Amino acid sequence: xxxxxxxAKRRLNETRIxxxxxxxxxxxxxxxxxxxxxxxxxxLPKANLHYYFRTKQALYRRVIENIIAKWVETSxxxxxxxxxxAALSSYIAGKIDYSRLHPHASKVFASEILHGAPTIxxxxxxxLKIWLDGKCRVIEGWIAAxxxxxxxxxxxxxxxxxxxxxxxxxDVQAAALLGQRNLRAGDYQAAREMVTAMVLAACxxx
Numbered sequence: 001x002x003x004x005x006x007x008a009k010r011r012l013n014e015t016r017i018x019x020x021x022x023x024x025x026x027x028x029x030x031x032x033x034x035x036x037x038x039x040x041x042x043x044l045p046k047a048n049l050h051y052y053f054r055t056k057q058a059l060y061r062r063v064i065e066n067i068i069a070k071w072v073e074t075s076x077x078x079x080x081x082x083x084x085x086a087a088l089s090s091y092i093a094g095k096i097d098y099s100r101l102h103p104h105a106s107k108v109f110a111s112e113i114l115h116g117a118p119t120i121x122x123x124x125x126x127x128l129k130i131w132l133d134g135k136c137r138v139i140e141g142w143i144a145a146x147x148x149x150x151x152x153x154x155x156x157x158x159x160x161x162x163x164x165x166x167x168x169x170x171d172v173q174a175a176a177l178l179g180q181r182n183l184r185a186g187d188y189q190a191a192r193e194m195v196t197a198m199v200l201a202a203c204x205x206x
Contacts, residue, residue, distance in 0.1 A: 016042040026104035085205040095164035106168035149204030
């Protein structure tokens with residue numbers, strides 16, 4: 001077996017483990033989740049899981065790190081040289097897509113926050129705050145340039161997160177109240193349009 005083949009197999013197994021862990025942590029919570037259940041979900045022997053991740057905590061940290069990386073990536077459209085209306089619309093669309101495509105990831109992150117952020121508390125006051133401060137400066141620059149109405153950038157982000165992540169964190173509630181078993185593609189599209197219209201109106205961009 002070549003080094004390339006071994007590397008590809010390693011990446012495949014890690015991906016399987018991380019995807020399974022994300023789902024098990026979302027469905028059971030950190031305390032009730034077990035590496036045995038995660039290994040079974042991944043279709044791998046438990047020993048294989050511990051070869052890649054020695055402890056449940058190490059695996060959980062990796063899952064959280066991956067979630068945060070994807071979460072931050074959705075804000076890429078918010079740049080100084082971007083058009084505010086297009087950038088905010090794209091950001092909201094990305095957040096809705098994240099809820100649709102990664103509902104378990106959103107639930108894991110929500111659970112982490114609801115439990116006092118024991119794993120990422122330092123990041124919330126560290127690099128994630130620095131990231132948010134940078135995005136807020138972009139919006140403040142748009143406001144100063146007269147490109148959009150004056151709003152509080154931080155609360156704008158908080159509201160966008162709440163409005164978009166609810167379609168993952170509370171998908172069961174939303175589906176039930178819509179008279180369905182699961183949310184459908186059209187529901188996410190309707191959510192995107194509604195949230196976008198509300199945010200653009202608040203920012204004087206409608």
